[in-house]
Amino acid sequence: MTNSKVGVDATASSGSEHGLDNNANAAENKTEGKLKKNLTLFDVYAMSTGAMFSSGLFLLPGIAASYTGNSVWLAYLLAGFLILPAMYCMAELSTAMPKAGGTYYFLDRSMGPLMGTIGGLGSWIAVVFKSAFALVGMGAYLGLYLDMPFVVTAIILTIAFGLINIFGAKETTMLQRILVTTLVVILIAFVILGFRETGFVNVFKTDAEYGSFFKSGLVGFVSTIGLVFVSYAGLTKVASVAEEVQNPDRNIPLGMTLSLITATVIYTLGTLILIKLLEPQALYESLTPIADAGRQFLGWVPFDFGVILIVVAAIAAFASTGNAGIMSASRYPYAMAKDKLVPASLSKIGRFGTPTTAIIFTVLAMIAVLLLFDVASVAKLASAFQLLLFGLVCIAVIVMRESRISTYKPGFKAPFYPWLQIIGLLVSFWLIIEMGILAIAFTGMVTIACVLWYQFYASHRVERRGAIFHVHERLGQQRYEGLERELMTIIHDRTQAENLSYEALVARSVVMDFRYGQFDKDQLIAIMCEKSQEKFGIDPEVIKGAFLDPRSFFHPLSPSVNIAYSASELVDEPELFVFRFGPRTRVDIDEMSHSHTLMFLLAPIKPAGLDLRLVGHLAEVIQSDMFDQRWLAAKTERELNEILMRDDHFLHGPIVGMPLLAEQVGKTIAEIDMPNSCLIAMIERDNQIIIATPDAKLELGDEVAIIGEPDDLALFSKPKI
Structure with a gap:
């Protein structure tokens, strides 16, 4: 019995792996038809956070307080907890299948292309309407300083953000970082100064002017939770750009969690300050509650600069929602085009590594919405469809787990399975019902439109089936083997640095x-x-x-x-x-x-x-x-x-036959200059295997085994010029 004496020192491996990261990223960025992995943890946080702060804080608190009075802050707090099932399910699916398209891709691969079409087209429609609404809100705030119609301002902003998105995800997220940093810093200052004005203890005391804690009873409080819940819906937008996120296993769930904590704290404490500083009727009728509250305790700031900063924060909030909306919305048609569910031209990657055609198509759709619809009304109805998608995502996690596909390997798993998913499903449908008959009708019409599109355009173009067929197999029916191969391909992409x-x-x-x-x-x-x-x-x-x-x-x-x-x-x-x-x-x-x-x-x-x-x-x-x-x-x-x-990644032979190493005889392995992807795995000297530690020295009579990328290994055999 013998065992090999071959080893690779951790220090040497680390250096090599660093080189592999560079090579892998470079290779991927050059690959035609692939999106670049440019998004970091901060970008995930900025996109999720920016997508949540707009009307939810700068417009909605007054309306919500008119329904439930003092308890409005509790409604925001509970809504933050109710989004957890959808967030965790989205995080699990995003780390298992980090592909462009987010909700579309998850529903398609779990329940088949019909559900994927509903998820993809429906998500795109909902995000287009909500992003257009955000830019109208931004236009309204800019209207305080610019003498231009709101719609015209919103169209100009849509075109500007569209161009930024075309120039690259990195450039888009740089703008998003600036907007979100500005927004969060100003809002934190608002909360701190507001607490200073009201007193930390007093701010939690019920204000008698607002009546009882539950102004309209428990029913009114519950309906208010449904109203403010949509303020958190933007949290999951980042799933649509998961393919562009570095280290998605860590960055997606962590970024979303940090974003939700930020939003929940600011929403809850911000509304507490509002009901303490503003008279009830003034808050109920205000469309700019944060700015109105700021005037109550920032009057000492010269030139009304405190209120101006709040207006800047509002503009940054609406801008970040619109910018993130264009970025995430454009990934739906891009991903669907790759799967033949919409015209193939929408999958084209431009010279800047972004889905240019899909971005242009999304921008034109937003302009049409701004010109043809009452954006505020339709955006509220689109929120109901977003709730439907949250419920379907919870079902998708159940389907993927119960399919027991060996290649379904999420880097993050939603806890408390399956109870968390069941709760998420029930919460989503309960909130849709709370939103009323118009919201239900709009959701139904969008769903029917998506089904018709699939039936008449896409059904004869695809043969793909979802993971639900693997569940069918367990019941004695059929399965779709192509999904296992596709998930294995995703695993290869996710572990590229470990090639x-x-x-x-x-x-x-x-x-x-x-x-x-x-x-x-x-x-x-x-x-x-x-x-x-x-x-x-x-x-x-x-x-x-x-x-x-x-x-x-x-x-x-x-x-x-x-x-x-x-x-x-x-x-x-x-x-x-x-x-x-x-x-x-x-x-x-x-x-x-x-x-x-x-x-x-x-x-x-x-x-x-x-x-x-x-x-x-x-x-x-x-x-x-x-x-x-x-x-x-x-x-x-x-x-x-x-x-x-593997022969193409392995080279073995005497040092004298490798000019690149022959001239470095006498050096330690740590001192040897080699191509980035290569490392010496074995040294054979006098028929003995020597561990390739960093301090091991090469001798002229040695034979070595080297591993690396094929192109780099070829350099060892080339004569020295």
Whole structure:
């Protein structure tokens, strides 16, 4: 029995992975038809936050207070909690399927293209109306200083924001960062100064002028929650640009959570200050309640500068909603066009890496809405359709989980499944009913229009089916295999930075060759426990927990090679254990007696899907021609490692045949200048394997194994000029 002595030092790996990040990003940005991953955590936060603050704070509090009086602040607070099911479900789906189109993509892949069409076209219509309404509101505030009609101002702003969106997501989000930072800073100052004016204790005391705490009783309070709930609807807009988010597993759920906390705190405390500073009738009739309250305690600021800052905050709020709206709305037709549900021209990526045609189409639609409709009325009705989509997203999570598709690997999972999703579904439909018959009628008409579009335009163009067919399979019916392949492709995209983790994994793997003896699973796990602690410093209990779990079973990679794989939060790097058995060895594992090789893969949980990606690489190599013959003929650990390597990402040979390394003999590995994606995985000297640590020095007679991207590996064989 032998085990390989091959290893890759963590320091060396880290440097290489940094290079891989650059190469992977560069390659992706150059790929035709793909959106650039430019959006950071701050961008996610800015987009979610900016999409929530507009009419919800600068217009709605007076109307809401007229319904429920003193309890208006509690209505905002509870509405913030009621959005949690939809937010967590959207975060789970966004990290499992970070693709442009957000709600459309989730509904399409979970429940099929008909539901996807309803989700995509309906979301686009709702966001177009609400974004147009936000820009009308911005035009109204600008009208305080500019002598221009509101609609004309809104059209000019729509065109301006459209052009910014065309120039790039990075440029769009830079504007969004500025707008949201300005908005949040001013609103925090408003809350702090407002508390100073009213007193922290007094602000929580019920004001008798507003009557009882529930002015219109419990029914009026509940209807007010439904009214202000739509103030939080913009929170989930970021899902439509998930494909452009860096590290979506972390940045999407964290950004949305921080955004919701910001909005809930400012909404709740802001309305508390309003009911304390303004007379009831003045608040009920005010369309600028924040500015009116500001005049009560900012009069000491010269030149009315305090109120001017509040107006600036209002303009920033409406602008951020309109800007984020154009960005998110344009991704719906872009994603649908790629799936043949709308004309293909809408999927065109422009020279700036943005869906130019879809953005132009969205801007023209917003201009038409501004010219033809009473935007304020229709935008309120569109909120009801948004609530329907929230309910459908909760159903989508249930469908995806119950489909039990192995490639559905969300980086974030919504808690309390399935109760959270059921609550989210019930809340959504309850709030739609609370919004009245007109809202229900509008939602019904939009749904019917989407169904007709699918029936007469898209149904004969697509053969795709949703994950719900996998649920049907469990009931004895059918499934759609294409979805599993598509989700696997998404996993590959999400783990692009780990593209060479496979080669590093094989290079440091523990390979054991048994010629004689009898072994069962418990014995193999005991051997792995010993080797993992000796080589990787992994606690044996981690190995036992991963592979003694009843849910851990072997998957065939070929008729004679099987693998068991598991993910654990207690490991930082994936590790592979390989057992090759000779003809005189007996393996006492059910249905494994015919196998000549068993493998065990232990991978970290993050990034989600890395274990599946690595297993896919192993299957690709093992299913290649002549693998069994080469594998069984190999006599040393080095030969076994080389066979598992992908040929195009692996180079092995003497240093004298590699001019790039020959001139650097005598240097430590840490000092050697190599292409960014490459690292030395093994050194062979005098028939001995030497661990490739950063302080190991190369000698002229060494043979080395190098892993890296094919183009970079080719540089080692080129003669030095």
